[in-house]
Amino acid sequence: DVVLTQSPLSLPVTLGQPASISCRSSQSLVYSDGNTYLNWFQQRPGQSPRRLIYKVSNRDSGVPDKFSGSGSGTDFTLKISRVEAEDVGAYYCMQGTHWPYTFGQGTKLEIK
Amino acid sequence: EVQLVESGGAVVQPGGSLRLSCAASGFTSGDYAIHWVRQHPGKGLEWVSLISRDGGNTHYADSVKGRFTISRDNNKNSVYLQMNSLRGEDTALYSCARDISGSYDLWGQGTLVTVSS
Numbered sequence: 001d002v003v004l005t006q007s008p009l010s011l012p013v014t015l016g017q018p019a020s021i022s023c024r025s026s027q028s029l030v031y032s033d034g035n036t037y038l039n040w041f042q043q044r045p046g047q048s049p050r051r052l053i054y055k056v057s058n059r060d061s062g063v064p065d066k067f068s069g070s071g072s073g074t075d076f077t078l079k080i081s082r083v084e085a086e087d088v089g090a091y092y093c094m095q096g097t098h099w100p101y102t103f104g105q106g107t108k109l110e111i112k
Numbered sequence: 113e114v115q116l117v118e119s120g121g122a123v124v125q126p127g128g129s130l131r132l133s134c135a136a137s138g139f140t141s142g143d144y145a146i147h148w149v150r151q152h153p154g155k156g157l158e159w160v161s162l163i164s165r166d167g168g169n170t171h172y173a174d175s176v177k178g179r180f181t182i183s184r185d186n187n188k189n190s191v192y193l194q195m196n197s198l199r200g201e202d203t204a205l206y207s208c209a210r211d212i213s214g215s216y217d218l219w220g221q222g223t224l225v226t227v228s229s
Contacts, residue, residue, distance in 0.1 A: 037214030048219040096214025
């Protein structure tokens with residue numbers, strides 16, 4: 001199975017400051033159709049996961065543009081340009097290129 | 113409203129069985145593959161099982177293979193997870209999720225399964 005390694009696992013951030021989460025894959029996530037099925041999910045406390053980003057860099061409808069995804073091959077990044085209180089929670093990368101789909105361990109973002 | 117709603121979670125003894133349901137509304141569930149994903153208390157996300165749109169293909173995580181069975185009834189817009197021979201390590205929040213092109217664009221709120229004597 002593809003292993004996704006996120007870092008850091010804990011991310012204390014001052015309000016208004018940027019944040020960045022890395023997701024590294026044990027193998028390339030480029031599918032035979034040329035797409036890279038790397039997604040990012042946000043899970044606020046007590047809520048179910050919500051997709052933020054799909055195929056590396058595509059923001060879901062309603063997701064603020066302070067969230068951005070980038071990367072290629074095996075290295076990917078989620079950036080939050082200015083952290084707000086509502087961003088507290090866990091963030092997971094997930095790959096849908098190789099079977100079975102797998103998740104990173106999660107990164108817990110908290111306000112410093 | 114487009115949503116998935118899980119039900120059936122409960123407290124069950126080790127070795128027991130449960131059947132979880134995932135009811136879709138606001139869309140035709142038969143147009144999508146559906147997955148079950150679980151989250152152990154305070155932990156991350158773990159994929160459990162998948163069923164194809166017509167129910168002809170199913171897949172399971174090694175940790176549940178031979179004990180769990182996924183099925184669906186598209187006439188009822190529902191997907192099910194039959195869980196047998198439950199173990200303590202199966203204690204988790206079980207959620208169903210809609211598969212779209214290598215991703216999940218819709219999740220349910222989950223149903224809690226607790227395996228304890």
